[in-house]
Amino acid sequence: MTPEFLKEFDILMQDEGAYSNNPKDPGGETKWGFSRRWNPDIPDAQWATWSREDSKQRAWDRYWSAYRLDEIKHRRIQHQLFNMGFLCGMKPIVMCLQKVLNKLGEFVTVDGIIGKETISAVNRYRNEMALDAAMESEIAQYLMGLPKKNAFINGWLSRNDRDWGENKA
Structure with missing residues (x-):
């Protein structure tokens, strides 16, 4: 795990917290940012003792490493991809980046995949x-x-807009 990932994971955990079981959350029961509903592959015995370290490893494997975020040189873009991708799923947030790149004249395929083309362009x-x-x-x-019924939309918008000091350009 890289220092950039560890810093971003700590920032993410400030928002996610240790445990939540909000009936308005479509993910249901959540431990250290991972919901039971969206992670059915976690065995019951492991879920019962799910820890921050378990979440750190899973976030590294499923988000940071899988989406090659260490290859992105812009720290704020790393932050936005990781933090908002964790909330909404990586594919739609990567597609946001690809649309932005196209608008700024760096033409890439909008497919939600971070490959050589997207990494080079960003x-x-x-x-x-x-x-x-x-x-x-x-x-x-x-x-x-x-959908407007999402009770968390205002918090997510604030999270997207937050200035994280040195992560901000």
Whole structure:
């Protein structure tokens, strides 16, 4: 696990917390950011003792490493992909990035996959402030398009817009 991942995981856990079982949460029971409903492959015995360390390993495997986030040179984009991808699923957030890249003249396929094409395009783009602002806006548009019955939308919008100090361009 890289220092960038460990820092982002700590930021993520500030929002996610240790345990939640909010009846309005479509994920249901949640431990350290992972919901029982969306992670049915976790055996009952393991779920009973699910820890922050278990979540850290799963976040590394399923989000950071699988989506090659260490290859993204823009820290704020790493943050947005990881944090918002954790909330909404990586594919729609990666598609937000790909749409932004296209709008900024770095033409890539909008497929929700972070491959060589997307990594090269995002790393080539030099105006990190413009990229950050465009990404924030695209994610907000995506969130606003979610069903209004989502009780968490306002918190997610705030989370998307939050300035995390050095992560902000």
